[in-house]
């Protein structure tokens with residue numbers, strides 16, 4: 079009755095007008111017949127391709143939706159600890175859809191364990207001491223979009239990096255509980271994600287690290303990120319977390335760790351995956367598999383998180399410039415910025431990391447001499463004296479390890 083009354087009072091959009099709007103939007107307008115005659119649909123100003131990633135902020139820049147790959151706009155990486163919904167997503171396959179936390183197990187097996195063992199999540203939590211570390215995870219392909227000739231794959235800008243707080247148990251405590259044979263040299267992870275082809279028997283990705291890196295204090299089997307369950311896209315309910323190395327070694331949706339008596343040979347360990355040439359090659363070179371080596375510690379790098387690119391500074395204003403710097407397994411020793419295209423450099427204040435393998439905050443105050451356009455260039459130097467290059471450091475076939483200086487343009491008015 080109520081509905082009937084309403085419809086008798088209102089006049090609705092004509093069928094031909096609705097057809098026009100439907101064509102313009104490119105999609106059926108559900109409930110379109112309810113649109114009042116004098117109201118136009120507001121439409122999709124963004125172009126209609128802003129899909130939402132479960133559990134993630136709509137501010138992430140989507141690079142791929144099959145599988146999900148999304149990066150963080152650099153200025154949103156400003157907090158010391160990256161907010162969970164802003165951490166980048168790099169999936170190679172399809173995340174597990176139904177996660178049964180109560181029956182989730184982690185198997186430790188492989189030819190170099192004394193016996194195979196399985197732990198439930200509860201056992202892991204009860205049996206071993208808990209640790210928390212802030213760990214920098216950066217995709218090996220972060221910065222790939224600057225490669226020329228271009229490298230295939232997701233065209234990452236600078237936002238395939240995050241530093242979040244991880245809580246869990248040390249992998250070394252688990253491995254010691256299981257017992258390793260003397261010939262153990264490598265570990266490899268397995269996760270519960272499934273292959274894009276739909277073939278359930280195919281492993282999506284299974285990478286690993288030498289036993290020495292696996293046994294470091296900061297190498298965690300984690301169930302929490304930023305004091306909350308790990309976001310679905312970042313590996314819920316359990317994840318291997320290894321700071322300082324390409325994030326591809328940090329297995330998500332973790333179900334198994336294999337302890338190996340040789341370099342792990344899972345999918346994406348071999349060929350050109352996460353490998354770079356052993357020697358410098360001219361751009362565009364086809365490098366044979368034997369000429370490639372596995373990427374280990376990531377190179378020194380930094381980002382400017384404030385101000386945002388395109389910021390407007392009023393004449394004479396002093397403003398803070400800040401960001402983060404990291405250097406794989408090493409610490410960052412010095413941080414500099416330039417406002418004159420690299421002719422002179424200003425040394426910045428650089429904080430120590432929260433813990434080993436966490437990024438370091440840097441900041442300084444700047445004042446610009448006159449009205450006009452400037453670029454701020456940022457350059458970090460690691461504890462061994464290696465600094466970031468201004469341009470792409472060395473071309474490689476898959477577009478890894480671009481640690482060129484971050485530059486932002488700003489205006490003084």
Ligand SMILES: Nc1nc2c(c(=O)[nH]1)N[C@H]1C(S)=C(S)[C@@H](COP(=O)(O)O)O[C@H]1N2
Pocket residue numbers: 165166167168169170171215216217218268269270271282283311312313324325326327328329330331
């Ligand atoms: N099981 C599984 N683990 C994985 C991946 C994956 O596709 N499946 N991607 C790897 C890659 S290449 C990267 S860069 C990081 C990305 O972590 P994030 O999505 O939590 O940012 O996870 C790594 N671990």
Ligand SMILES: [Mo]
Pocket residue numbers: 168216217218219324325326
């Ligand atoms: Mo990655």
